[in-house]
Amino acid sequence: MISFLEVLQRATTGPMMSAKEYDMKVFIPAVREVVKKYKIEFDPKDPCPHDDDLADRIYQAGVELYSKVGTYCTDTERIIHFTVEEIEQAVDECPKVVYFGEGPDRIEWHGRMPDDNKLPHCHVGSGTNTTEDVALKMVEAYGRITKAKTTSIPSLTTVGTLSGSLGSPMEVLAGINMMRIAREGLRRAGRPGMAIIDLHPSCASGIGTIASSNPEFGARKSDGWIVAPHAELKINYDSLNQVAYLTSWGANIGQEAGPIMGGYAGGPEGTAVVTLAYAFHGILVVRATYHLTYPIQMLNVCSTTPEMIYVISTSSQAFARNIRAPYYALGYASAGPATKQYFYEAAAYLLAIQSSGIGIEDVHPNKAVGTNQALPIDSEFTCAFGHGNVGITRKEANSIIKKLMEKYMPNIKSAPKGRDLYQCYDLETMKPDDELLKLYDEVIKELNGYGINFK
Amino acid sequence: MDVKDIFAILTKAIVEGDSEQLVGLVKQAIDKVDPLEMVEKGMAPGMTEIGSKFGEGQVYLPELLMAAEAWEEAMKIIKPRLIETGASMKKQGTVVIGTVQTDIHEIGKNILANLLTTAGFDVHDIGCDAPATKFLNKAEEVQADIIAASAIMSTTVPYQKDIIDLLESKGLRDKYVVMVGGGVVSQDWADKIGADGYGELASDGVQVAKKLISQKKGA
């Protein structure tokens, strides 16, 4: 595989142009061209298709797209280009298994296939805004779920009574603070070696990441460290600095991408191809050993609509069949926490990703914009879903998803807001209140009726 | 060709984002048709149409960007004529828009910028990761009416307050209408920091901008 140093070299020697020119003259036309050439068409009747040929066409379209557009470096205003051969070689040689955590909590994560009989990787937690008083309890609750293999940790904006913002020294302090809290939470849950991945939502800058990675604060290279792009397929030196540091340290690096349907990628077809193309950016530019994606719809800002289920299903199938590295997806529900609609939306998304052959993670309620809204019960739901539906096929998933959509799509724009952690949990025991327990029981029974099992 | 037909083709070329056709026609028609009317009766309805199609999810950002680009290309020819004839276009107002310091979530901001353009505002986009001074400097430079700041994360919303603090410290708070929005931003937050307007969605943002600008001009 092309070395990271060569990537850096290309960032300073590739063709130069403004970001606008890249979007308008390089990116948008190339996406349109490959969508047409590979005959990729969205059919709302099949949100989760079981068409291997379509999956492979999306893969081919993604390779061709990435060989044309590469990754744009916003600091040098140049394109980092790769040839088709370089992309294919990178796919062949990239790690197909990743090791997370330490001691008895150490796990292996392998890629899966669509319609696979293997248990998917179950990842829990959320990097959403959380107040400091409950952050420790949240992480402890995530750690207590033994089926969960890795966890995300909350995003903090405070250190005690001080609050701050990204880019200020407060980011560094909040990042370190959250790192310490998270490790302590897992220790309290009896899983001190469990890996914290998706680091580090309190930080976005290279300096924040590097500062909070000091082992003194509980961080490890066997945790997972994600590096963000700019939309779409762009990167800056700050992110490349993170890569320079993380590769030198030998840490697990995650590629994260939130491609936007309706944005530069265009409709569902283009977004599926772009979502897949991020994998090549991940392997080559970010040097990723695992991949996280969260395509999202621009107008509703959620990922449970038919278009978005199509995007995540088809791009995941393309990835699973052709790259087979550790990959998982994060969904955004329109409905708020502790509502029936949240669980319907979450079930639809989980059906799509589990059957399409990738790892699963908690679907975030209320589009992840609320505070203290990612409930531990969501994580239990995710894991029970993953274990209960091993071997579910895309065909089965597709038909259940359509029935679930009949229930939630009419309310997607005016989804119920729900209740946050303070309103529906006993914070002493971290147990849901009776109202939520009753709702959860009812929802599980209802979903059982659709053929979804929980274990 | 009848003037009405010309307007209809101009509208269509904008909607299709077809710069070539648009520019070709503008060049042909510029000596025969009033340039101001070309903009207001031909091109502007195209922008309104594409803007509402976008709002309904019928077309996507690339189509909107292409329409905006076609518009800019055509304006390169029309603007000098407008200046010559002394005619001035009806502008809703001038907006400086950006995503706040350290935040690189730019899509929401881009949508609002494009919708404001299609609604007839003169929009100056200062990009993402923009410090408060950049908002103010640009606003002073282009004599803006509105400053619109997007922030998507709980860790970056405090920078919206910085913009207001900066305006206050320079004694310029009353000169500008300040609008805030983005994922975690709420009406409560907007009130707390003393912003003039908030919109949950970009389309709300356009309505709020129109309302605030008419209040400002009325005042």
Ligand code: B12
């Ligand atoms: C896509 C995305 C990304 C992409 C952004 C691509 C880009 N360049 O734009 C990438 C991958 C780069 C990214 C990176 C990160 N992200 Co991010 N990201 C998202 C995601 C999924 C969608 C954001 C989006 O574009 N939505 C679509 C647009 C259309 O919605 P919108 O911005 O809200 O805008 C609408 C309205 O708010 C309104 N609006 C917007 N601005 C304005 C302004 C005015 C004046 C008005 C009136 C209206 C208005 O109009 C828009 C349309 O209606 C969100 C989750 C979410 N649901 O928002 C997380 C999210 C915002 N990200 C998050 C995080 C933590 C990060 C990172 C720190 C992760 C990391 N550790 O690397 C980095 C930070 C990078 C940085 N320095 O900014 C968190 C924030 C948590 C928090 N503390 O608040 C979220 C909530 C995800 C989560 N945890 O689940 N992210």
